[in-house]
Amino acid sequence: MRISALAAEVGLPVATVKFYLREGLLHAGAASSATQASYDDGHVRRLRLVRALTGPVGLSVQQARAVLQLVDEPGDDLYSTLGRAVGALPPGGAEPGEASDPFPRARAALESLGQVYDPDFAAVAQLERALAAAADAGMPISPERLAHYGRTTAELAAYDLERMPAEPHAAVEYTVLGTALYEPVLLALRRLAHQDAAVRRLGRPG
Amino acid sequence: MRISALAAEVGLPVATVKFYLREGLLHAGAASSATQASYDDGHVRRLRLVRALTGPVGLSVQQARAVLQLVDEPGDDLYSTLGRAVGALPPGGAEPGEASDPFPRARAALESLGQVYDPDFAAVAQLERALAAAADAGMPISPERLAHYGRTTAELAAYDLERMPAEPHAAVEYTVLGTALYEPVLLALRRLAHQDAAVRRLGRPG
DNA sequence: TAATATTGGAGAGTCCCACTATCCAATCAC
DNA sequence: GTGATTGGATAGTGGGACTCTCCAATATTA
Numbered sequence: 001m002r003i004s005a006l007a008a009e010v011g012l013p014v015a016t017v018k019f020y021l022r023e024g025l026l027h028a029g030a031a032s033s034a035t036q037a038s039y040d041d042g043h044v045r046r047l048r049l050v051r052a053l054t055g056p057v058g059l060s061v062q063q064a065r066a067v068l069q070l071v072d073e074p075g076d077d078l079y080s081t082l083g084r085a086v087g088a089l090p091p092g093g094a095e096p097g098e099a100s101d102p103f104p105r106a107r108a109a110l111e112s113l114g115q116v117y118d119p120d121f122a123a124v125a126q127l128e129r130a131l132a133a134a135a136d137a138g139m140p141i142s143p144e145r146l147a148h149y150g151r152t153t154a155e156l157a158a159y160d161l162e163r164m165p166a167e168p169h170a171a172v173e174y175t176v177l178g179t180a181l182y183e184p185v186l187l188a189l190r191r192l193a194h195q196d197a198a199v200r201r202l203g204r205p206g
Numbered sequence: 207m208r209i210s211a212l213a214a215e216v217g218l219p220v221a222t223v224k225f226y227l228r229e230g231l232l233h234a235g236a237a238s239s240a241t242q243a244s245y246d247d248g249h250v251r252r253l254r255l256v257r258a259l260t261g262p263v264g265l266s267v268q269q270a271r272a273v274l275q276l277v278d279e280p281g282d283d284l285y286s287t288l289g290r291a292v293g294a295l296p297p298g299g300a301e302p303g304e305a306s307d308p309f310p311r312a313r314a315a316l317e318s319l320g321q322v323y324d325p326d327f328a329a330v331a332q333l334e335r336a337l338a339a340a341a342d343a344g345m346p347i348s349p350e351r352l353a354h355y356g357r358t359t360a361e362l363a364a365y366d367l368e369r370m371p372a373e374p375h376a377a378v379e380y381t382v383l384g385t386a387l388y389e390p391v392l393l394a395l396r397r398l399a400h401q402d403a404a405v406r407r408l409g410r411p412g
Numbered sequence: 413t414a415a416t417a418t419t420g421g422a423g424a425g426t427c428c429c430a431c432t433a434t435c436c437a438a439t440c441a442c
Numbered sequence: 443g444t445g446a447t448t449g450g451a452t453a454g455t456g457g458g459a460c461t462c463t464c465c466a467a468t469a470t471t472a
Contacts, residue, residue, distance in 0.1 A: 179400070
């Protein structure tokens with residue numbers, strides 16, 4: 001399959017495929033001569049994945065590259081690879097400062113939920129930022145609501161973990177792509193559940 | 207309070223505050239002369255809200271303006287105002303095409319969950335895109351997983367709805383800001399719950 | 413009152429990002 | 443052999459979010 005066929009298959013301009021090649025999001029095809037390379041189904045799947053990550057998931061090209069690299073070559077320490085991979089996804093929190101307690105809100109929240117508090121994990125910074133943003137905007141999250149959210153998300157996580165593959169490479173792919181691709185589904189479902197509940201409570205319009 | 211004090215209070219350059227004024231994200235101060243206006247706590251709060259929306263929540267200036275306008279002046283039809291307001295938030299799905307069944311995956315999903323299917327609601331398009339993206343990327347969501355996510359998000363929505371204020375203006379603010387500000391919290395909590403579950407299953411590193 | 417600083421307002425400029433277009437010499441395909 | 447296509451590199455484009463520069467009209471300060 002030549003580049004024009006590959007581009008047509010995925011529905012992208014050839015120039016864009018070349019761009020992804022240059023940016024390292026797509027591995028080069030098998031070169032058969034100085035001006036010819038052949039691409040296969042792997043390239044098609046990869047391109048679809050790239051489009052999913054840069055489109056609906058909303059990653060920048062840089063972020064997508066970071067995620068894909070970790071999926072392509074996970075380190076030998078599964079725990080830290082998972083942490084880094086998920087940390088490469090947006091929204092991405094700030095770096096931990098020099099303060100003795102860099103993430104006070106997140107720490108308090110996690111302790112009250114009885115969960116691990118590992119300040120190196122990027123999602124802790126995300127949580128801190130999100131909690132601070134809500135409070136700054138005048139809608140702080142009550143401890144009660146936080147507890148409810150924590151219980152519910154723990155249930156979601158337990159479900160996902162039970163289905164995680166045992167083999168490390170597959171586990172990283174499952175975790176990263178599951179996080180990136182399923183989060184939008186969860187958010188859409190929550191919004192629709194709000195609508196459903198609102199209809200039941202407020203009655204149908206018109 | 208003059209503009210420089212306002213900017214200092216929120217920690218922004220004066221130029222940026224002027225930019226938000228121009229873009230309609232911040233209402234003008236009370237003009238006391240041709241070159242003087244005074245700003246109050248309302249402006250401080252508003253600016254913090256704008257920063258929360260354009261920062262952690264990730265809205266563009268356009269999106270933030272749309273959201274804030276709906277919060278500022280909700281229509282008389284609460285149901286449609288809520289729908290439009292939440293629809294103004296990202297990721298924002300595509301327009302419904304001319305097809306007889308524009309959102310096949312989303313419709314099937316909602317029907318299997320026993321929820322309302324209203325193709326005018328923007329989150330339906332979001333769900334369609336998210337489901338399509340997952341499938342395109344080679345990780346389609348199984349009906350079983352969808353059912354689980356649906357049950358869990360319904361529980362979240364029920365909790366939120368119970369706490370929605372009765373007065374329309376407050377209800378719109380609660381719903382829109384709750385959606386925009388609490389979604390990042392939920393995502394961070396889910397990622398942390400994954401980590402917590404992973405530690406329990408894989409054991410601590412090192 | 414005179415000198416200095418600040419303000420509101422508007423326009424232009426900057427920087428980054430995700431593409432997109434143009435070239436070119438080396439093949440291919442007919 | 444001749445026109446089309448390719449890989450590869452370089453440059454250009456359009457959008458978004460600021461950021462800078464001016465300016466005349468005040469405020470503030472000396």
